Amino acid sequence: MLDPSPDEIRRWGNAAVDAVADYLGAIRDRSVYPDTSAREIRTRAEDSLPLEGVEFEKLLQSFRDLIVPFSRHNGHPRMFGYVQSPGTAVAAFADLLASTLNANLTAWRSAPAAVELERLTIDWIRQILRFHEGASGLFVSGGSMANLAALVTARREKASSDLVSKGAHSLARAMRLYVSEETHHSIAKAATLLGLGRENVRVVAVDERFKIRIDDLIGKITEDQAAGHFPFFVAANAGTVNTGACDPLGDVKQVARRFNLWMHVDASYGGFAILANSARPLFAGLEEADSVALDPHKWLYLPVDCGCVIYRNPELARAAFTHNADYTRVMGEKADEAFAFWDYGPELSRRFRALKVWMLLKGVGLKTLGEAIEKDLACARHFESLVRQSDDFEMLAPIELSIFCFRYVPSQWKAALAAADDVSRQRMELELNDLNERLLLALRRDGSSYLSNASIGGRFSLRGCVMNYRTRLQDMQILIDDLRRVAATLRP
Numbered sequence: 249m250l251d252p253s254p255d256e257i258r259r260w261g262n263a264a265v266d267a268v269a270d271y272l273g274a275i276r277d278r279s280v281y282p283d284t285s286a287r288e289i290r291t292r293a294e295d296s297l298p299l300e301g302v303e304f305e306k307l308l309q310s311f312r313d314l315i316v317p318f319s320r321h322n323g324h325p326r327m328f329g330y331v332q333s334p335g336t337a338v339a340a341f342a343d344l345l346a347s348t349l350n351a352n353l354t355a356w357r358s359a360p361a362a363v364e365l366e367r368l369t370i371d372w373i374r375q376i377l378r379f380h381e382g383a384s385g386l387f388v389s390g391g392s393m394a395n396l397a398a399l400v401t402a403r404r405e406k407a408s409s410d411l412v413s414k415g416a417h418s419l420a421r422a423m424r425l426y427v428s429e430e431t432h433h434s435i436a437k438a439a440t441l442l443g444l445g446r447e448n449v450r451v452v453a454v455d456e457r458f459k460i461r462i463d464d465l466i467g468k469i470t471e472d473q474a475a476g477h478f479p480f481f482v483a484a485n486a487g488t489v490n491t492g493a494c495d496p497l498g499d500v501k502q503v504a505r506r507f508n509l510w511m512h513v514d515a516s517y518g519g520f521a522i523l524a525n526s527a528r529p530l531f532a533g534l535e536e537a538d539s540v541a542l543d544p545h546k547w548l549y550l551p552v553d554c555g556c557v558i559y560r561n562p563e564l565a566r567a568a569f570t571h572n573a574d575y576t577r578v579m580g581e582k583a584d585e586a587f588a589f590w591d592y593g594p595e596l597s598r599r600f601r602a603l604k605v606w607m608l609l610k611g612v613g614l615k616t617l618g619e620a621i622e623k624d625l626a627c628a629r630h631f632e633s634l635v636r637q638s639d640d641f642e643m644l645a646p647i648e649l650s651i652f653c654f655r656y657v658p659s660q661w662k663a664a665l666a667a668a669d670d671v672s673r674q675r676m677e678l679e680l681n682d683l684n685e686r687l688l689l690a691l692r693r694d695g696s697s698y699l700s701n702a703s704i705g706g707r708f709s710l711r712g713c714v715m716n717y718r719t720r721l722q723d724m725q726i727l728i729d730d731l732r733r734v735a736a737t738l739r740p
């Protein structure tokens with residue numbers, strides 16, 4: 249088993265590819281979510297420490313019998329929860345090939361072809377974003393790590409003292425950063441990890457479309473300056489996780505310029521929608537950011553993990569991340585070959601993530617990807633029109649990209665809500681929250697469609713995100729039908 253012959257590898261490979269084909273071929277017919285428990289899965293798994301090995305066929309059988317039936321199927325066309333990509337077959341094969349080569353992308357000398365491929369695909373992403381030629385970056389595990397890497401770089405660049413050698417204690421003033429109420433929590437978490445302190449993460453109000461309010465941003469910055477703090481970083485959103493809102497990037501950039509802030513854009517969810525004609529205008533100004541976080545494992549439909557950070561000036565990242573050690577010393581190579589990714593991000597050992605990005609972009613092409621993303625956007629808009637035509641659902645947030653937030657309001661409740669006084673309305677709102685939460689859980693148990701949730705202005709919202717080339721307009725009607733069917737089984 250440790251060192252199989254080529255014939256054995258072929259036999260295993262064929263059997264594994266059969267499992268892949270069977271799985272993906274039947275994905276539309278599966279329940280999105282299994283009705284199971286931790287206890288059931290643990291009971292089925294043989295849990296004794298394996299002293300002797302078993303045949304490959306037995307391992308594959310466990311994948312078929314234990315893993316597949318008790319998984320949430322993220323590639324299912326009605327998996328609308330969270331911000332979940334379906335994965336692609338070509339990327340699954342890329343992962344197999346990357347693991348076969350087992351390249352470790354620390355530095356050019358460790359993996360020449362792989363490192364070049366990462367630099368090439370990062371440059372393709374730079375071009376997709378319309379960033380200037382000097383911009384560059386690297387792949388990381390996901391959007392959270394990309395946000396962290398950007399914040400590390402920004403803090404080092406903007407700090408008034410030498411943070412790399414003297415540390416945060418040397419700062420005379422508290423460094424403050426600005427996020428909106430809708431910003432993903434990974435940025436506040438990164439600030440905490442860096443010792444910036446949660447109190448120094450200022451939360452800026454949003455407007456009725458859930459976009460950052462520029463007046464409140466300016467107000468908070470000037471207030472902080474007057475109080476002796478040091479504003480240094482603003483994060484704008486290109487697709488928030490709750491509703492998909494895109495902040496006005498050009499306006500945020502103007503504020504950043506005026507107050508000399510680092511402008512970061514969290515485009516982890518929305519960024520690749522720039523490939524879709526109808527969404528492109530939302531990203532005007534993105535190319536002006538100092539850094540951008542993206543997630544190819546979201547709207548490039550790739551399997552986890554693959555995040556990406558792009559720096560306007562990569563030399564600033566190098567100043568923050570570079571460290572000297574004997575085992576990282578690069579000896580006697582020309583500039584291009586002396587390149588090391590460890591100088592631009594937090595990780596040393598790194599997987600060959602670029603292979604799946606390269607195989608996808610080269611194999612599928614931007615035109616088809618743009619059309620698939622456009623179709624996702626159309627599905628979300630179609631869902632909105634179905635809700636607006638209905639008398640038992642209502643939208644809770646405008647649709648900007650492919651996220652839809654709505655709730656179930658049985659038709660008799662709608663009239664009662666409109667006629668109710670404040671006290672009764674409040675009570676009914678609480679009851680509606682409860683009803684929608686129960687509906688969400690029942691929908692998941694039902695298994696035909698899967699949603700997640702959000703809180704919109706204190707209301708419990710059902711929330712869906714279309715991010716799947718398999719999802720069709722008809723699936724949006726099926727979702728509505730599923731919700732009605734499941735709602736009919738709930739007590740009022």
Ligand SMILES: Cc1ncc(COP(=O)(O)O)c(C=O)c1O
Nearest residue numbers: 331390391392432488489516517
């Ligand atoms: C806007 C936004 N930022 C950051 C993240 C975190 O990304 P990851 O899960 O890849 O770390 C997400 C995840 O959904 C997101 O939607």
